[in-house]
Amino acid sequence: MSHAARSPLAGYMFLLPWLIGFLGLTLGPTLYSLYLSFTSYNLLSPPVWVGLENYVRLFTADAKFWASMRVTFVFVILSVPLKLSFALAIAILLDRGIRGLPVYRAIFYLPSLLGGSVAIAILWRQIFGRNGVLNLVLAQFGIEGASWISDPRYSLLTLVALAVWQFGSPMIIFLAGLRQIPTDMYEAASMDGASRRRIFFLITLPLLTPVIFFNFVIQTIDAFKAFTPAFIVSNGTGGPANSTLFYTLYLYQEAFGNFRMGYAAALAWVLLVIIALFTAFAFLTSRFWVHYDE
Amino acid sequence: MSDQGITPPSWPVRTITHVLLIAASVVMLYPLLWMLSASVRPEAEIFDSGSLWPSAIVWDSFVAGWSGLRVSFGQFFLNSLVIAVISVIGNLMACSLAAFTFTRLDFPGRNFWFAMMLGTLMLPYHVTLIPQYVMFLNTGWVDTILPLVGPKFLAADAFFVFLMVQFFRGIPREIDEAAMMDGCSPWRIYWKIMLPLSLPVLATAAIFTFIWTWEDFFGPLIYLTSIGNYTVQLGLRSFIDASSQSSWGALFAMSVLSLLPLFLIFIIFQRMLVEGIATTGMKR
16 A cells, blocks of 8 residues: 555544544534533523433423323333334245236335435325325225314324334345345255245245344334424324324424423433443343344 | 256246235325325315215315415425535535545544444433524524534434445545546545435435425424424324315325426336445434
8 A cells, every 4th residue: 555545644634534534523413412412501501410310300300201201102012013013024025036026026115215304204294184085085985084183192102113114125125135145045944854834934034034023123113203293293293192103203392392301311311321222232132032143 | 046956837827926915005095195186176075985986076175275374385395305415515515525535535543433433323312302492592593494414414323434434444445546646636625525425325325315204293393483494294284183074185185296206216216226225224
């Protein structure tokens, strides 16, 4: 390698934009928000140190915090397994060597691509409203549907449905994973007279576990951070009766509705710890069920 | 194409597979097609029919929606477009430069900084949100596009740095080492050799940056306060507040328009999108 490529000065010159961003937009703010989480701060007057007060209040005296935790965990626990199941099931159907694969793949991927838009959240509000499309369809079968969006029993489920509808991108990742399973393994197994079902459980599924693991971690972290649909569907309130009060929505309300910046910073750090614990747990348990080639 | 086993599926299996897939396709597309048809059907019909076929095609909803707010949707589209295009430029320049530095230059601390970069991949943006907001408030950048596009020029999207690092690692080192022997400066190697060889990954990064920026709701919600600066997503949100039950048609018309750029990208770059997701494991 030439002299220039090894000179520390050249290296840091090239790294500079990223380095400024990392220190000024990521590391600095991360540490500063940790500090803010121990303060009371309303943007107008300087932060006042309050010690652990924010955290104590969060865990002991804040019913809305627990409501948002419950909503978020229910959302994650329902939406991620359902989404991944659909993604895997459709990917397996598509991997049977059928005609029209690109068309099907495109159709199933489209909702994933558009799903983050406000437009889709608006559409969902209409579909599951009292006079929405779902009830129109149900009425054809003589069923009188509920007002799904404004009924606290169902409102969160409509958002789960919205998340599951967007199974396209994990499906594409599964499809790519299925393609990588060497054909000779299937050949050997079917030569030995193994049934399709046995081949699936003994070869396909174990060899696919790294991809399942990857999708599981990514989708779970993403689900913890969901915001836009809940905001649009509930008009930013998290209602009815806090039933769609996603964690990030509560954080937003505290920070930009009530200007409790210190408290919101504490909420952000709790979220970071939850995501870090989940990720660590996922990686630690992965060696018991994820099959890695050696 | 890996089929399950060496024998192709028998015709009953094929038929059942197609039936299942077509049924699923109908469920997946129905909401989108319904919205499309709601945007062109007479307003009164929207709440009467779950059918996809409008009795007549009228453009009233588009006309009403376009100027349904104090500021026309044309302005919102322009604002979104400006933010998305500048974001694409920023991400392409800054992320490729960072990726080049991490993969091709040798300097003390490189591995440490690379590990730091990887560490930021999983960091939820909520943790940096409030300090960044305070910072941009103090610099007077709130209600401008600067907090939305500025960070892109500092490679704040670690995901794209990582994506490009992966790609750059696949480019044989012999190519740039030979150039270095000939006395090429690192800058020229980056600009004249690496970037031209990286068009696929640059295109992928550009497309996904555009889509994500176009769809972004949280950033504009926090940083853009006056209606003249709103993006399409914020415009739609205000439209819900402003419109009563009677103008769902206009709301749907503008919603359809807001999805149109994404749909066009989908049609044109479908292959690239699918490959991008399959090879990098993007979440959306």
